[in-house]
Amino acid sequence: MVAIKPKRDYLSLLETNYKIEPDTDKRNEDIREFLNKYMKDEQKEIGLQFIQSGLKDYYKLKSAEIKIFASYFKDVKKEYDEAKKKQRIQKEKNEEKKEDENSIYLCPDEKYIPIEELEEAEQEALKILKEGDPIKFVLDLIKTRHVGDEEASEGILISISNQSCLNSMGIHVAFNGESGSGKSHTLKVILKFLPSRFVFETTLSNKAVYYMKLKEGCIIFSDDTTMSEEMEEVFKRSTTNYQEYTKHTTVSNQEGIEKLIPPRLNWYLTSVDNEATKQVLNRQLTFSTVTDYEHKKEVYEMQQAENIKGEITALKVTKEVLICRRIFNEIKKQTFYVKIPFGDRILMKDVSDSRITSIFFDMIKGYTIFNFMKRDSDEEGKLIATLDDFYKAKKLFESQKDNIVTKMNERELKIIQYIIEHPGCTINNIVEGTEIESQNVRRLLKGRNERNTGGLLEKVKGLTMEDTSEAMEPDPLELSDEEMKMMPTRAYRKAERFKIKSSDALKLYSGDFITLKDDVSNPSNNEAIKSPNKEENSKFKVSKPNLKERQQNLRETMEGIALQEREEADERAKQEEIKYTRRPYINNGEAKKVFDSWENEN
Numbered sequence: 088m089v090a091i092k093p094k095r096d097y098l099s100l101l102e103t104n105y106k107i108e109p110d111t112d113k114r115n116e117d118i119r120e121f122l123n124k125y126m127k128d129e130q131k132e133i134g135l136q137f138i139q140s141g142l143k144d145y146y147k148l149k150s151a152e153i154k155i156f157a158s159y160f161k162d163v164k165k166e167y168d169e170a171k172k173k174q175r176i177q178k179e180k181n182e183e184k185k186e187d188e189n190s191i192y193l194c195p196d197e198k199y200i201p202i203e204e205l206e207e208a209e210q211e212a213l214k215i216l217k218e219g220d221p222i223k224f225v226l227d228l229i230k231t232r233h234v235g236d237e238e239a240s241e242g243i244l245i246s247i248s249n250q251s252c253l254n255s256m257g258i259h260v261a262f263n264g265e266s267g268s269g270k271s272h273t274l275k276v277i278l279k280f281l282p283s284r285f286v287f288e289t290t291l292s293n294k295a296v297y298y299m300k301l302k303e304g305c306i307i308f309s310d311d312t313t314m315s316e317e318m319e320e321v322f323k324r325s326t327t328n329y330q331e332y333t334k335h336t337t338v339s340n341q342e343g344i345e346k347l348i349p350p351r352l353n354w355y356l357t358s359v360d361n362e363a364t365k366q367v368l369n370r371q372l373t374f375s376t377v378t379d380y381e382h383k384k385e386v387y388e389m390q391q392a393e394n395i396k397g398e399i400t401a402l403k404v405t406k407e408v409l410i411c412r413r414i415f416n417e418i419k420k421q422t423f424y425v426k427i428p429f430g431d432r433i434l435m436k437d438v439s440d441s442r443i444t445s446i447f448f449d450m451i452k453g454y455t456i457f458n459f460m461k462r463d464s465d466e467e468g469k470l471i472a473t474l475d476d477f478y479k480a481k482k483l484f485e486s487q488k489d490n491i492v493t494k495m496n497e498r499e500l501k502i503i504q505y506i507i508e509h510p511g512c513t514i515n516n517i518v519e520g521t522e523i524e525s526q527n528v529r530r531l532l533k534g535r536n537e538r539n540t541g542g543l544l545e546k547v548k549g550l551t552m553e554d555t556s557e558a559m560e561p562d563p564l565e566l567s568d569e570e571m572k573m574m575p576t577r578a579y580r581k582a583e584r585f586k587i588k589s590s591d592a593l594k595l596y597s598g599d600f601i602t603l604k605d606d607v608s609n610p611s612n613n614e615a616i617k618s619p620n621k622e623e624n625s626k627f628k629v630s631k632p633n634l635k636e637r638q639q640n641l642r643e644t645m646e647g648i649a650l651q652e653r654e655e656a657d658e659r660a661k662q663e664e665i666k667y668t669r670r671p672y673i674n675n676g677e678a679k680k681v682f683d684s685w686e687n688e689n
Contacts, residue, residue: 193282212413239374245453280411297346450480
């Protein structure tokens with residue numbers, strides 16, 4: 088850069104423009120104009136030096152005036168630099184986007200594949216999008232590389248296509264299951280089918296995502312992640328601002344710097360047990376891995392086949408993988424608005440949680456976008472969802488509704504079911520009945536104090552824990568006379584007993600959770616449709632119960648619940664009355680007689 092010579096530059100300016108009179112009122116305006124036009128491309132330090140030396144001498148400025156012009160110059164320079172930086176970043180983004188979309192190589196591992204094969208895969212992908220079933224094609228390929236978890240795989244695919252929807256709140260997948268049950272493997276297999284520019288598989292510090300230079304529609308995959316409170320806040324802000332940039336301001340060199348998370352970022356998190364707070368769980372589509380013995384046997388058989396061939400199937404880049412990448416590339420390089428014309432006919436058993444209802448509508452949109460080349464558009468260019476999209480979304484949602492709606496994983500549901508069937512049970516009872524380790528039962532019920540989560544007691548409405556003190560009755564047949572004499576008349580121990588107020592706690596999730604009003608093509612899905620009489624069993628009409636009938640139905644339901652709870656309470660009281668109470672200090676012979684007589688009576 089050429090050094091500035093203030094006097095020479097000013098003389099040149101005077102000769103080519105106009106004569107500046109140092110003592111006129113126009114002086115300040117002339118100086119500002121000069122700074123704006125002449126100094127923008129120079130370094131700030133040189134400009135300030137020019138003001139403090141050349142301008143001061145030439146215009147005979149006072150120190151106060153120099154400070155004013157220096158401050159003015161700093162502001163102009165800062166605005167200019169910021170505008171120039173934004174222009175440069177936008178230009179780079181546009182060039183990068185154009186290069187990414189037009190590049191025939193979608194992943195680094197494709198650079199050694201002949202271009203003819205890549206072009207052929209492109210044509211096959213377009214044909215499947217226009218004429219075939221793209222979701223089925225991808226799912227069939229997943230089955231050759233991963234055993235089981237079909238519903239979870241389909242949910243992940245729908246959440247990816249949903250990233251191209253501009254009127255979606257986003258679908259973020261939480262995948263739970265025992266260590267080694269296939270959570271990570273499922274996601275690794277699927278993400279291998281996407282263009283690499285959209286996938287970031289990494290561990291995360293609390294605010295790392297702000298600094299990762301992500302693109303719109305990217306995916307963050309973090310394995311076995313336990314969120315800190317600070318990371319939860321980042322997650323919640325990003326998912327809330329799904330269609331907008333999420334901003335974070337930090338400080339560098341005593342200046343504020345704005346960092347951004349782009350729109351439509353998907354978070355895929357795996358964990359053994361989903362220990363996130365309720366606010367985080369409500370933003371996720373929750374799945375649990377399959378853990379039965381048959382599944383494990385099939386996994387072993389696939390491992391055998393891989394070792395016979397001497398390969399890792401999940402890492403192979405086959406023709407089908409190339410086709411999948413180009414299917415996703417076509418979906419992700421554009422965005423859509425989707426309308427559901429039958430949206431007012433969709434009924435749900437429970438609409439108290441708007442995030443859950445939003446997830447279902449977004450699932451419909453995901454199916455629509457996966458089939459965007461076969462869907463109609465309205466005059467505004469919005470894709471129109473079909474009933475086929477609805478039924479596929481309904482099938483997937485209801486296959487996992489226990490997880491999705493209750494936000495409970497398989498082990499949590501097992502614990503809740505046991506408590507419903509055994510009201511007043513203890514943690515030891517639950518451990519014996521569910522075969523889940525004691526420390527896990529305690530943590531799932533109560534949560535973690537250090538993470539400020541309340542476990543199932545916070546998550547499940549109506550679940551309560553009662554602290555009790557219970558008498559300990561020693562067995563006289565197992566104790567010697569001396570041990571019996573040493574025992575106090577009565578000893579007590581603390582016990583925590585769990586119960587759920589309503590015995591219908593999970594009834595809401597049985598049967599169809601979602602129905603379509605006036606769906607005469609499938610009357611079983613519409614609870615409001617009834618046959619008026621035997622002669623007209625082929626004709627159906629919609630009948631809504633009036634207010635009186637609804638009140639009566641509700642009253643009968645509540646009375647039934649109350650009656651069942653009273654009967655259970657009476658039964659427990661009866662059992663308490665007939666419990667055997669030992670007389671103090673009796674010898675073994677007398678104890679045997681008393682014990683035998685007590686057994687005969689009961």
